[in-house]
Amino acid sequence: MAKRSYFEEIQELESTWNDIQSHEIIINPPVNAELFSGCAYCIGSGGSIAIAKLWQLIFEDNHLGMAKTMTPYEFNQFDRVPDIVFLFSASGKNHDILQVFKSAALKGCKIVVFTVTANSALIRLAKSKPDQSVVIYPKVTTPKDGFLAVNSIVAMASVVGQVERSLFGQRKVEDSPVATAFKDHQDNIAFIKELNHGQAIQIISSEWGIPAGHDLETRLAESGVSPCFLTDPRNFAHGRFIWLETYRDCFVVLFGTPQSKPFLKRFIKALPEFITPYYICAPYEGLYGAVYCLTHSILIFSELAKVKALDPGRPVVPEWGRKLHSLRLSPKDTAGGDLSKTARDKRTQYPAFEMTFGGIVSDIDGTLLETENRFSGIGRDIGIEMNRLLHEGLLLAFATGRGKSALELLRNSISREFWPQIIVGLYNGTQIIRLDENLDEKLEPEWSSLQSIAFKVKEICSGIPRAELTIRQTQITVEGINKNQSAFIEQELSRAFGQGTKFMKLGQSGHSLDILPYWANKLNVLEKMNIFPKQNILGIGDQGQLGGNDEDLLGWKPSVSVGKSRPVSNACFWLGKDERLRGEQGMLRLLKAIEQVDGGFKLGIKIFDY
Incomplete structure (x- = not known):
C-alpha cells in the first residue's frame, strides 16, 4: 500500500480540482438524465461514502427519484432490487464494491460506476456488461492517496460536478x-x-x-x-x-x-x-x-x-486489521443468497405465477423471434406451441411496432381457423385489426401533429449517417441508429417542442426508435379482446426498460420479460435475466410452460427446468 504523508497530499487538492474541471470526463455510453431516474442506491465504502452521499443529494435535488446511500454490506443485506445502482470507488479495486457490481448485475439493475481510475477491475467488469452499465471517470490522472482518501475525494467530487453540469446544465462557479x-x-x-x-x-x-x-x-x-x-x-x-x-x-x-x-x-x-x-x-x-x-x-x-x-497517511496497520479487510462475503452471507439457486423459490412473488389467465398479448420482434431474424419468419417450434395453446382455448393477441409485415408473419405460423379470433395491434397499438382482416380496407386513425413532428425528425436525422426514416399515419420510425444517436434525437425533439413533447411518445425497440402519438399503447389491444376484463391477460415482451416500447405492456400484471434489460416494473417476471432464456428461446420455454387448469391457464414451474 502506498504511504504518502497526509500533509503533502493536501497541498495537491486545488490542482486536482482544477485539472478535472478543465478537462472533459468520460461517460460511456453517453446518457441523458431520464436514464438515471427511478429508485436508486448510492454505494460507497470508506471515504467514498461521502461522495455517495453527495450524489444522493444531487440525485434528489434534480427530482430524479428517491435515493439511499449505503455501504456494500448494507446492499448485500437488502433483498430488494432498485432501478439503478451507483457505485463509487476511486481506485476501482475495492473488493466489496466489485462484489456489489456482480450482485447488482445478477439482479438486473442498471449500474453506474464513478471512479478516477480508467484502467481498473471495476471498469473491466462494467465493460463486460455494456447493456447494463455506464462508466464515468476523468480523462486526466489524479494523485495517488496515502492511507486515507484525500485527493481522490476532491477528484471524485469534481467528476460528480462535471456530470451534474452535463446532465442538468448546472451553472459553473468561477471561484474554486x-x-x-x-x-x-x-x-x-x-x-x-x-x-x-x-x-x-x-x-x-x-x-x-x-x-x-x-x-x-x-x-x-x-x-x-x-x-x-x-x-x-x-x-x-x-x-x-x-x-x-x-x-x-x-x-x-x-x-x-x-x-x-x-x-x-x-x-x-x-x-x-x-x-x-x-x-x-x-x-x-x-x-x-x-x-x-x-x-x-x-x-x-x-x-x-x-x-x-x-x-494519518502513514499509519501502523495491525495484522489483524489486514485480515479483517481481506475477508470476503460468500453468496450465503447475503440476503438474496445465490441468485441462480433461489429463482425457483422466489417465483411466487410474481403475478405471472400466481394469476390464472385466459389470454396472452405478446410483442413480436425480440420476443417471438430474434430482432436480427425479423424478416426470416417465426420459428417452427414456437408456431407449434402457439397452435397447441389455441386448440386448448387460450386466446392470443399481438402488439408490435410493425405494420402489414406483422400480419403476413403471423399468418404463416398460425392455423387459418384461428385468424378471426386473433387481435393484432399494429404501429405500437395505434391501429387494431383482426388477423383475418385486410389492412388496406381499414380506416387509418389520424395524428394531427404528424406533419410538424415528421418535419423536425427529418431535419435532425439529416445529420446522422445511415439513419433511415419511415413515416406512417401514426408512427415515425428511425432505423440504422445506435443508442447514443437515439438519445440525441430525443434531446433535440425536447428542445424543439418543449412541453409539446407531452403529445408524442418515444419508444425504443431492439432495432429502432419509434415516435408515436401520446395515445399509442400496446395495451390498447387488451380492450379489443373479448375475454377482457372478465379474465386476466398475460403480457409478454422484451423492451420493458425505461423508454422501451414494451414498458407499458410489461408494467401490466401479470407479465413476463424475455429481454436482456431489466423491466421497470418489479412485478414483471424477468425470464431474460438468464441469457439462455432471452428472446425466441425464452418465449419457447414460456409457451411450453403454460398449462391448462380449472378456470383458464397458468404458468407452470417447469419453466425453471433447464
Whole structure:
C-alpha cells in the first residue's frame, strides 16, 4: 500500500480540482438524465461514502427519484432490487464494491460506476456488461492517496460536478471552492488551534454540508485521531447534548450552507457558554457548497492530527486489521443468497405465477423471434406451441411496432381457423385489426401533429449517417441508429417542442426508435379482446426498460420479460435475466410452460427446468 504523508497530499487538492474541471470526463455510453431516474442506491465504502452521499443529494435535488446511500454490506443485506445502482470507488479495486457490481448485475439493475481510475477491475467488469452499465471517470490522472482518501475525494467530487453540469446544465462557479476553503481555513487557523484540545469531536452537519460530516467522521475513525459523533442539528437536540454536558472539553464542528444559516445561528446561540463551536458555512449552495465543506473537513482533520503528532497517511496497520479487510462475503452471507439457486423459490412473488389467465398479448420482434431474424419468419417450434395453446382455448393477441409485415408473419405460423379470433395491434397499438382482416380496407386513425413532428425528425436525422426514416399515419420510425444517436434525437425533439413533447411518445425497440402519438399503447389491444376484463391477460415482451416500447405492456400484471434489460416494473417476471432464456428461446420455454387448469391457464414451474 502506498504511504504518502497526509500533509503533502493536501497541498495537491486545488490542482486536482482544477485539472478535472478543465478537462472533459468520460461517460460511456453517453446518457441523458431520464436514464438515471427511478429508485436508486448510492454505494460507497470508506471515504467514498461521502461522495455517495453527495450524489444522493444531487440525485434528489434534480427530482430524479428517491435515493439511499449505503455501504456494500448494507446492499448485500437488502433483498430488494432498485432501478439503478451507483457505485463509487476511486481506485476501482475495492473488493466489496466489485462484489456489489456482480450482485447488482445478477439482479438486473442498471449500474453506474464513478471512479478516477480508467484502467481498473471495476471498469473491466462494467465493460463486460455494456447493456447494463455506464462508466464515468476523468480523462486526466489524479494523485495517488496515502492511507486515507484525500485527493481522490476532491477528484471524485469534481467528476460528480462535471456530470451534474452535463446532465442538468448546472451553472459553473468561477471561484474554486477548494481554493476558497483553503483561504478561509488559513484565516481561522488560530481559532481552530485554540479549540482543538478536546477528547472527542462532535460533528453536526446540515444540507450540503452533510457529505463533509460523513467525511470527517470517516477520517477520525480510520485514523484513531479522536473518537467522534455525527448527527444533524435536530437529532442532536434529542438528548445527544448530554454528552457535551458531561464532557465539556469536546470540540464541536458544524457544517452548513446558506440555506441552513438562519437556523444554525439560532442553534449556536442556544448553546451554553462553555461550548464554542467551529462553524463552517459555505458561501455556495449545491455541489460547490459541498466541496467547500469537504475541503474544510480535510484541512480541519490535518490540524487535529498535528496535535496528536500523527501522520494519518502513514499509519501502523495491525495484522489483524489486514485480515479483517481481506475477508470476503460468500453468496450465503447475503440476503438474496445465490441468485441462480433461489429463482425457483422466489417465483411466487410474481403475478405471472400466481394469476390464472385466459389470454396472452405478446410483442413480436425480440420476443417471438430474434430482432436480427425479423424478416426470416417465426420459428417452427414456437408456431407449434402457439397452435397447441389455441386448440386448448387460450386466446392470443399481438402488439408490435410493425405494420402489414406483422400480419403476413403471423399468418404463416398460425392455423387459418384461428385468424378471426386473433387481435393484432399494429404501429405500437395505434391501429387494431383482426388477423383475418385486410389492412388496406381499414380506416387509418389520424395524428394531427404528424406533419410538424415528421418535419423536425427529418431535419435532425439529416445529420446522422445511415439513419433511415419511415413515416406512417401514426408512427415515425428511425432505423440504422445506435443508442447514443437515439438519445440525441430525443434531446433535440425536447428542445424543439418543449412541453409539446407531452403529445408524442418515444419508444425504443431492439432495432429502432419509434415516435408515436401520446395515445399509442400496446395495451390498447387488451380492450379489443373479448375475454377482457372478465379474465386476466398475460403480457409478454422484451423492451420493458425505461423508454422501451414494451414498458407499458410489461408494467401490466401479470407479465413476463424475455429481454436482456431489466423491466421497470418489479412485478414483471424477468425470464431474460438468464441469457439462455432471452428472446425466441425464452418465449419457447414460456409457451411450453403454460398449462391448462380449472378456470383458464397458468404458468407452470417447469419453466425453471433447464
